[in-house]
Structures are given as structure tokens and as C-alpha cells.
Amino acid sequence: MHSVLLTLVTYLPLLGALVIFLMRGSFEEVARTSRWIALWTSIITFGLSIVMWSEFHPRHDGYQFEIQNSWISGFGVSYHVGVDGISLFFIILSTLLTLIGIMAAWQMITDRIRDYMVAILVLETTLVGLFSALDMVVFYCFYEATLLPSSMLIGIWGGPKRIFASLQFFLFTFAGSLFMMIGILWIWVNTGTTDIPVLMHASFSPAVQGWLLLGFILAFGVKLPLFPLHAWLPAAYVEGPASTTLLVSGVMSKAGAYGLLRFCVLMLPEASHRYAMLIMGLGICAIIYGAIIAYKQTDIKRIIAYSSFSHMGLIAIGFFSLTPEGIDGALLQVLTHGVTIAALFLCVAAVTYRIGTRDIEAFGGIASKMPKLALLGMIFIMANVGLPGTGSFVGELLVMIGVLHISFWVAFLGGSSMILGAVYMLVMYRNVIFGKIVNPVINSIRDLNAREMTILVPLAVIILWMGIYPNSFLSVFNPVVTAFTNSDHIAELMNHGHIVADNINNMHSISVR
Numbered sequence: 001m002h003s004v005l006l007t008l009v010t011y012l013p014l015l016g017a018l019v020i021f022l023m024r025g026s027f028e029e030v031a032r033t034s035r036w037i038a039l040w041t042s043i044i045t046f047g048l049s050i051v052m053w054s055e056f057h058p059r060h061d062g063y064q065f066e067i068q069n070s071w072i073s074g075f076g077v078s079y080h081v082g083v084d085g086i087s088l089f090f091i092i093l094s095t096l097l098t099l100i101g102i103m104a105a106w107q108m109i110t111d112r113i114r115d116y117m118v119a120i121l122v123l124e125t126t127l128v129g130l131f132s133a134l135d136m137v138v139f140y141c142f143y144e145a146t147l148l149p150s151s152m153l154i155g156i157w158g159g160p161k162r163i164f165a166s167l168q169f170f171l172f173t174f175a176g177s178l179f180m181m182i183g184i185l186w187i188w189v190n191t192g193t194t195d196i197p198v199l200m201h202a203s204f205s206p207a208v209q210g211w212l213l214l215g216f217i218l219a220f221g222v223k224l225p226l227f228p229l230h231a232w233l234p235a236a237y238v239e240g241p242a243s244t245t246l247l248v249s250g251v252m253s254k255a256g257a258y259g260l261l262r263f264c265v266l267m268l269p270e271a272s273h274r275y276a277m278l279i280m281g282l283g284i285c286a287i288i289y290g291a292i293i294a295y296k297q298t299d300i301k302r303i304i305a306y307s308s309f310s311h312m313g314l315i316a317i318g319f320f321s322l323t324p325e326g327i328d329g330a331l332l333q334v335l336t337h338g339v340t341i342a343a344l345f346l347c348v349a350a351v352t353y354r355i356g357t358r359d360i361e362a363f364g365g366i367a368s369k370m371p372k373l374a375l376l377g378m379i380f381i382m383a384n385v386g387l388p389g390t391g392s393f394v395g396e397l398l399v400m401i402g403v404l405h406i407s408f409w410v411a412f413l414g415g416s417s418m419i420l421g422a423v424y425m426l427v428m429y430r431n432v433i434f435g436k437i438v439n440p441v442i443n444s445i446r447d448l449n450a451r452e453m454t455i456l457v458p459l460a461v462i463i464l465w466m467g468i469y470p471n472s473f474l475s476v477f478n479p480v481v482t483a484f485t486n487s488d489h490i491a492e493l494m495n496h497g498h499i500v501a502d503n504i505n506n507m508h509s510i511s512v513r
Helices: 002-021 027-055 085-108 113-132 136-145 147-157 162-191 206-223 233-239 242-265 269-274 276-296 300-319 324-355 371-385 391-404 408-433 440-444 450-468 471-485 488-512
Strands: 064-072 077-083
Touching (some): 002 027, 027 113, 077 113, 085 471, 113 136, 136 147, 136 162, 162 206, 162 233, 162 242, 233 242, 242 269, 276 300, 300 391, 300 408, 324 440, 324 450, 324 471, 391 450
16 A cells, blocks of 8 residues: 555656646637646645655654565666655655645646646656655656756746756756766666665775765756856746746755755765765855845845755755754755745745836835735745744754754854845845835735635745644654664764864864963
């Protein structure tokens, strides 16, 4: 039964996409039926993923809902999928935001509606597939398969520069994936297997781990994105429609975070420890650089885009701290950021759709005409800056606690994301929501309708739930993280790191005296 459940969650969206693709009739009939089939397919898929959560046993060793069938058995490759405490919430995030994306596209997408619904459902299958893959070849196939529907969603239904944005997104991600493919091929040639649970216990030399880490960092750092591999992000986020951008920012970037954790930190711990300070340095660069660029923007959607990039740096810092608090915090930050950034893009879409521009100078006085949006927007803004009571606060706090075990200055600079984020997000909120009405169009706009409230209110509830009762999430992935960080090898690496750090501090104290 459990294996059937994972299969349904993975391939039911693909079946729905096939049914929609084969439909015939007038444009109006096909459009209306496509919307409803996509909606009900995503609702059922999300419901099944919640059933997976209810059936999941966090204290159970190993993977659950596991399936392993012969595929390319002569070459050590099998169709091997399953779920652990880490991948479970990535799957739920994918099914949730796909449902939200379809609801958001209900009136937002008016052209080639059938094709749009097919693409978004295919993307859901590829995302669930990559998060549940337990074979590196299977993972690579699903990972690459995400490129086609996501590029189409940007390139066909995006803004004026959608073709450039789509090509840039595709080429950056595809180029990064080539390094992952080289790493997978080397592993297969030298170990004879691509099975992830087996490779988690494989022993690679320090030099090999270093080269593999470099390849995987280039592959997943582009998708995250990690500084300086983020050049594709502004165009892709800004040109894509909100119903697409929330998936690209809320889930697609999380595939990069998942890859960094699964293939770098968990599989190559020695190399991850050796180069941790370098990766955390890049994370700090992303936090500060992204915040500065966000503050300078006049396009409201670009502010949110660079804010997302800035927060990804904190996730990288948490993962490469190799501490249970840091990794737990980064995972919680991944989840709450996925929900928060999706909600922010939807709020931006709601107000810019009514006013007809994204220029922040054209806003002001929105609160007097859209009080519901002002209230929900405040919740999402506060979540984005890490206000206590939201999931972001708990995630950022845990990351800072974990990183403090490694370096005070990394924790200090990483924690600047809270201060810098508060500056540019609150300035944006003030300019958009309060002040005088300078644009006469604002006098005639209406507040959020029932459909928009149905989308945004649950997202606000989830964000508050994560902040008020974070243990409902932490208790699921913490056993996996704790088992990794408490292993003898990781303990030895961390102890050695602390000894080196203590020696450096002692030498510095002597030189000062």
C-alpha cells in the first residue's frame, strides 16, 4: 500500500496531463475542462501527499514507501525511489505549490490554457520524482526533466523578455547539470552502482571527494542559486507569470538545496567539512549582495526576486555548518521560504494586475483600498524578515545557533539577513501600502476577491503554524539529521575543526599579548 501511495503521488499528475493533452473540442470547452481536471488532479495529489505524512514514521530507520525495480540491472542502475524525513516535506511543498499555482493561473493565464495545465502537471511529476529518487541516474533523469516544462512556462506565458529569460534559465541549469552527470559517471565507473543508500556508505579518497563536491556544487549551486551562479534568476523570476514564478522560486530552487544536502553534505561529508568556510563565505556574499541589490530596485517584483536569492545564502550556510541545529534550521527555512516567497509573488501579482505596473513609485495608499491585502501582505513580509511567531524566525535562529559552533563571524554576518531584509522589505511595504494615493487608478481598485483569499489565507496559516509549532516539522527530519551528525566520522571531523579553531584563537591571543 505504501509503495502504491508514492507511485500515485508521483505519476497521477502525469496521468492528468495526458488526459488534458488528449482532449478535443472548442477552445472554451477545452480551456474550462483543462482547468478543472488540473485542479482536481492537484487537489488529490496534495491530499495523497498529506496521507503520506500521516503514514510516515520518523523514528523508523531507513527509507519508507520504498520501491526498487530492475531497470538497467546489468549496469547497476535500478528504478529505486523512497522517502525519508528530509524528502517528505520537499514532496509536500511541491504538491502544495502546484495546487496553488493552478489556482493562481485560473484567471491569470488566458492563452493556450490546455498547454499550460499540461506543463505544470508534468513539472509536478518531475519534482516529486527527483525528491523521491534513491538512484542517482533516476534522480538525474527527473532533475533534467524539470527543465523542459519550467522553461516552457517562462518562455511561452512570460513577459516581454520571456524568450531571453527562458533560454538563460535553461542554459545555466543545463550547463550545471553536465558537471553532475560527470560526477555520476565517475561514481558508476569506480563503484559499479548508482544506488544512493549504498553510496552513502561508500568511502572516497579526500581528493576524489573534493572533485565530486566541486561538480555537485556547480550543478546545484546554479539551481539554488548560490553566489555567483545567480545571473539567470532576475529575468526568470520577473518575466515569468506569478503562477510560474511561485513554482520556480518556491520549489525549483529547493531542488538545488535538496541536492546540496543529499549529494554534498550527506554523501561527501569530509570534503564538505574541508571547504565549508568557502561555501559559507559564498552564502554570506549572497545574503549581503542580494539585500543591497534588492534595496536599489524600483520594480516591486525584482525586489522579491533578489530577496529570495539573499535568503538562499542562509540556507547554504546552515547546511555546511554540519551541525544538527544548522541543518535543521536550514531545512525549516527551505520550507517556510518556499511558502513565503510564493505568497509574496502572488500578492505582487494581485496588486500589479489591478494597477497595471510594477514600478514602486506608482503605488501608495493601497491599505485604504485593499485592507485584506495589506494585512496578509504584512504577515508575509514579517515572515520574510524572520519575525518571531513565523517559521522563518525559528529556521534562522537554529541556523545561527548551529553556525555559532563553527564561527562567530559567520553567524554574525549570516544573521545580518534579518536586519538587511527588514530594511528593504519594510521600506517596500511602506511605499506600497501606506502614504498618499498618487496614482488615480488606485481609487477604483477592489480588494482581494474570494478566489485570491482562498489561495492566500491558507499560506498565511501555514507560515504561522511553522512558527508557533515548528516541532511538527522538526520532529520528522531531525532523526535523519541527528543520525548523520552523531556518526563517528562527522564527530571526528567536527572535533578536529574545533581543535584547529581553538589553536588559531590561542595563537591570535599570544600575538596580541
